[in-house]
Amino acid sequence: MKRLVGLLLLVFLLHSCGDKSPNEMTQEKTDPVIETASNYKLDIYDYNGFEGFLLKKDEKTYVINFWATWCAPCIKELPYFEQLNEKYINQNVEVILVSLDFPKQYEKKLIPFIKERKLQSKVIALDDPKMNDWIPKVDEDWSGAIPATIIYNKDKSQFYERSFNLEELESELQKFITS
Amino acid sequence: MKTVKVLSSLLLVLVVSAMTISADKSVDGYDIGDIATDFKLKNIDGKMVSLSDYKNAKGYIVIFTCNTCPYAVAYEDRIIALDKKYKEKGYPVIAIMPNNPNSKPGDAYEQMQKRAKVKGFTYPYLMDEGQKIYPQYGATKTPHVYVLQKTKKGNEVKYIGAIDDNYQDVEAVEVKYAEDAVDALLNGKEVPETKTRAIGCSIKI
Numbered sequence: 001m002k003r004l005v006g007l008l009l010l011v012f013l014l015h016s017c018g019d020k021s022p023n024e025m026t027q028e029k030t031d032p033v034i035e036t037a038s039n040y041k042l043d044i045y046d047y048n049g050f051e052g053f054l055l056k057k058d059e060k061t062y063v064i065n066f067w068a069t070w071c072a073p074c075i076k077e078l079p080y081f082e083q084l085n086e087k088y089i090n091q092n093v094e095v096i097l098v099s100l101d102f103p104k105q106y107e108k109k110l111i112p113f114i115k116e117r118k119l120q121s122k123v124i125a126l127d128d129p130k131m132n133d134w135i136p137k138v139d140e141d142w143s144g145a146i147p148a149t150i151i152y153n154k155d156k157s158q159f160y161e162r163s164f165n166l167e168e169l170e171s172e173l174q175k176f177i178t179s
Numbered sequence: 180m181k182t183v184k185v186l187s188s189l190l191l192v193l194v195v196s197a198m199t200i201s202a203d204k205s206v207d208g209y210d211i212g213d214i215a216t217d218f219k220l221k222n223i224d225g226k227m228v229s230l231s232d233y234k235n236a237k238g239y240i241v242i243f244t245c246n247t248c249p250y251a252v253a254y255e256d257r258i259i260a261l262d263k264k265y266k267e268k269g270y271p272v273i274a275i276m277p278n279n280p281n282s283k284p285g286d287a288y289e290q291m292q293k294r295a296k297v298k299g300f301t302y303p304y305l306m307d308e309g310q311k312i313y314p315q316y317g318a319t320k321t322p323h324v325y326v327l328q329k330t331k332k333g334n335e336v337k338y339i340g341a342i343d344d345n346y347q348d349v350e351a352v353e354v355k356y357a358e359d360a361v362d363a364l365l366n367g368k369e370v371p372e373t374k375t376r377a378i379g380c381s382i383k384i
Contacts, residue, residue, distance in 0.1 A: 070249045071380060072283075100378055102249065102347065129345045132356075135376040144341075145320035145381040161319070163381075 040111045044103075044125045047134035053096060053124070054138065054150065061153040061176045063095045063169075066126075066138075066146050069109045070101070073163045074147040078117070080166040084173065085121040091177050095121040100146060103127050151176055208317010211373045214333035215241070215325065218312045220275065220305035223292045228303045230273065230327070230334060237269030238328040238337070238364060240357060243277045243307075243318040246294045247285040248380035251321040253346050255298050258322070261342070261357060262302040270326070270361045272302040277313035277321065280306075282383040313382060320379030326360045326370075337364055340375030 056062060065081050067074035078097070085095035097119065101110045106125060114123050128134055135144050139159035142148055149160045153176050160172070209215055217230045230239055242258060244251040262272035280287040288306055295304045307313050316325055317339075326338035338360035345352045360370045 072383070073381060129347045129351065131346070131377045132341060132344055132375040135378070142376070143319040143323075144376045144378045146378060147381070 040115060042106060042111060042114075042123070042125055044106075044127055047126070047128040047130070047137065050098070050124070050126050050128075051137070053098075054152070057154045059154070060092045060094050061151065061173070063093065063173065064098060064150040064152075065095065066098050066100055066148045068100045068146060069105065069113045071146050077147060077164050077169075078119075080164055080169050082119065082121055083166055084169055088173065088177070093173065093177065097121050097123045099123060099125045101125065207314065209315075209325070209336045209339065211336055211339065213336045215327050215336050216312070216315050217334070218275075218305075220307060220312065221288075222303045222305050223288075223295045223300075228273070228305055233271060235269065236271060236329060238326065238361070239334065240265060240270055240272045240361065241316070241325040241327060242272060242274050242322055242342075243313055243316070243320075243325075243382070244274050244322040245276050245278050245283070245286045245380070246290055247278070247283050248321045250346055250377070250379050254322050254342050257342055257349065259298065259301055264358070265361055266301070268361075268365055270365070274300070274302055274304045275307050275312060276304065277307045277310060277318055278383040279310060286383075310382075310384065318382060320381055322377075322379060324357050326357060326364070328364050337370050338373055341377035344375075346377065 053062070053064060063081065063084060065074075065077075067078065069075070081095050081097065084093070099110055103125075110125065131144060135142050138148075139150065141159060142161055145161055147163055149162075149164065151158050151160075151172055156176070158172070158175075164172075219227050219229045222228045230236075230241075233239070240261060244254070244258065246252075258272060258274065265271070276286055276291055278286040280290075284290070291304055291306065294300075316323075318325075322342060324338065324340060324342055325336060327334040328337045329335075338357065340356060342355070342357045343352045344354045344356065354372070356372055356375045359372065363370045
């Protein structure tokens with residue numbers, strides 16, 4: 001019977017070792033391009049410039065959400081990321097919303113959307129058409145579908161190609177802030 | 180004790196196989212070299228279309244695409260061009276709309292008909308009714324391309340991924356992944372890049 005318990009324990013342990021170590025790649029940062037549209041400054045990055053957001057090694061836990069105004073499931077889950085940002089701000093959590101909107105939509109759709117929704121989380125735009133080069137750098141398992149999210153801190157990192165509700169998001173975040 | 184041993188190894192097998200199944204779930208679908216399923220799906224003209232209908236085809240460019248995704252729309256003209264270029268060479272485009280029209284009314288059958296007419300699609304545009312086909316292929320987004328080669332074993336998956344390397348600007352395209360794949364197959368060569376990635380709209384269930 002002992003053997004059985006041992007086996008189960010082994011299986012359980014194997015099952016829970018899913019976390020990946022953070023992406024080790026580092027590249028030179030390029031300066032963000034700043035674009036002004038009706039008093040709003042949007043930071044726009046190519047992948048090299050953006051990569052630093054995935055590699056921070058400070059005390060914070062980062063929740064990086066890839067979204068776009070044209071992506072309905074992304075818009076649906078956006079309020080949960082906003083709530084997360086507000087609720088956990090004192091627990092060293094920072095939410096960063098990475099827009100993959102088309103550049104020609106920045107002024108027409110993205111900036112009006114940010115203002116209208118009064119988004120409090122940091123919003124940046126990632127504009128790099130060489131997607132096949134940078135998508136695997138974000139995560140080897142990412143097919144490129146959005147919404148997609150990364151939660152990481154200096155100890156661990158997890159990638160999610162899926163939608164979240166607030167409860168699911170909090171339960172994932174808990175794995176990072178209670179250790 | 181022996182029974183326990185037998186039982187526990189049996190349990191291990193069960194648990195491990197259950198784990199494998201759950202672990203595979205996220206990467207479900209075809210890989211290069213797999214044989215792709217045929218299907219019988221309704222085209223915008225009301226007729227049912229299967230890969231096997233194309234007796235003289237050497238293969239297929241199967242593209243999961245839709246009306247409502249800006250990336251799919253950005254590629255419409257390039258998909259038409261692909262079909263025009265390769266249909267006669269034996270690789271027709273077969274477009275499949277994988278979204279649930281109840282979640283995405285803009286992708287309803289009548290809307291597909293409209294869009295095909297406006298843009299003058301030269302290829303079938305099929306409704307994945309009941310969403311049974313795209314999960315078998317493992318498509319996750321639109322547009323998502325599968326180049327298949329007709330072989331004795333069946334339709335072998337030779338390329339999975341994007342159409343080319345620049346959705347924004349046709350002029351700035353450097354690598355035409357899907358074309359390169361089909362060209363290689365037509366010339367009896369290995370596909371240079373078998374899997375690529377691109378941002379796309381997740382398939383709506």
